[in-house]
Amino acid sequence: MLVKGFSIGYRTLKTAIGAAVSIGLAQFFGLEFFTSAGILTILCIQTTKKKSMNAVYTRALASIVGMIMAFFFFEGVAYHPLVLGCMILLFLPILVMLKVTPGFVSSVVIILHIFHNADFTADLLVNELLLMLIGFGTGLAVNMYMPDIQHRLNKYRIRIEELYSVIFVEIVKYLRDGDTSWDGKELVEANEVINRGKSLAYQDVENHLSRREDLYYMYFDVREQQLEIIERVLPKITNLPVIVEQAELVADFMEDLSQNVHSGNTASKYREKLDAVKVDFAKLSLPSTHENFLAMASLYQFIEEMDHYLAIKQTFKGLNPSHKRFTKNEKR
Incomplete structure (x- = not known):
């Protein structure tokens, strides 16, 4: 797609649509930090369907692990920047061990929400899980559409x-x-x-x-x-x-x-x-x-x-x- 001399690819278009939809849904359901749903969606828009599914898997698992660790570190020790830093030092090796390091950024988004709230409640847990569902789900749904490339393959042939x-x-x-x-x-x-x-x-x-x-x-x-x-x-x-x-x-x-x-x-x-x-x-x-x-x-x-x-x-x-x-x- 061309707009005033600029080329806009399918991935760019899907990213824009996906972010808008996920933020709109999160806002509609009255979720706290609703704009973060757009970030989670953007992180899941990949070049292929399989890569997008893998992105959802790694980011969802990393986010869940991050929430569990946040509960023990913040509730068990303190909501303090030094505690956050120590947690991240331990968190990254665990993601490497689980082979889900691409999910680090999205999981940090969730962790910072908990840190900002300074109170790990059931409502906050539900809020973050719904943000993940909307963000990752929208990203996966949008990325299920891929343009037909058969004519390009035949052209190369x-x-x-x-x-x-x-x-x-x-x-x-x-x-x-x-x-x-x-x-x-x-x-x-x-x-x-x-x-x-x-x-x-x-x-x-x-x-x-x-x-x-x-x-x-x-x-x-x-x-x-x-x-x-x-x-x-x-x-x-x-x-x-x-x-x-x-x-x-x-x-x-x-x-x-x-x-x-x-x-x-x-x-x-x-x-x-x-x-x-x-x-x-x-x-x-x-x-x-x-x-x-x-x-x-x-x-x-x-x-x-x-x-x-x-x-x-x-x-x-x-x-x-x-x-x-x-x-x-x-x-x-």
Whole structure:
């Protein structure tokens, strides 16, 4: 959302709405320190649903532990700043032990309410519990809405396939014409797009409470493994001492592959084509010079690496392009 040149994200919008709602509810029910409900809500607004649920858990548990300790320290010793300081010194290690340290700030809010009142009564206890219920509950409820990111994931997928296609075309140019003008910028961009795609796909997993894996994440992981192969085999092609006749066979295969880097492509089909290239490769004349031998050896290594490239892809179940979603019934 854009307002007068400023960008307002969903999280910012949810934080503003959540804080207003929680404060309004706390005020409506006549709770003391009602503005603190807004603070508790803000602390629970996270980037994903799972993180938000974990935030509520850590903050609620830390706040309950804080109230118990406040009762014993303040009522048992005194409502004094030194007692408060000593309590916090002991309180933090306990939160670390319980693995709920993110709840420190919210729990201190509750503790300071008790310290300010200087009287731990049943009414105050109920007041703080209701503040927690409204604050944490509102934060969790607001954060249950997450914007759809499927179109962004699909955009990254399409861009990756475009980049791979360009890379393969550049390989074809070199094998046929010895063209070395390519600067390799697509390799850098592909790495960046894969990283952004994996990060976004992981966020998608975190926003689905019952889902432990995401096929988009698996897709970008496969593409990352393939990119490592591409980067590894490029020197075998670009450093050929001479262009031998076998290079045309590899060029034809790579040209075909470059035109079919999309969701309808099946790796098994191209592995069969690559096997045919290996057969034709073996039928051509043997190297007559040492340079020819080195060139043929590099090309054959390139073929083997591309077979590995396709094998990785074959292990992944593909994308249903009509729904822009990966399904487990189709191979990429």
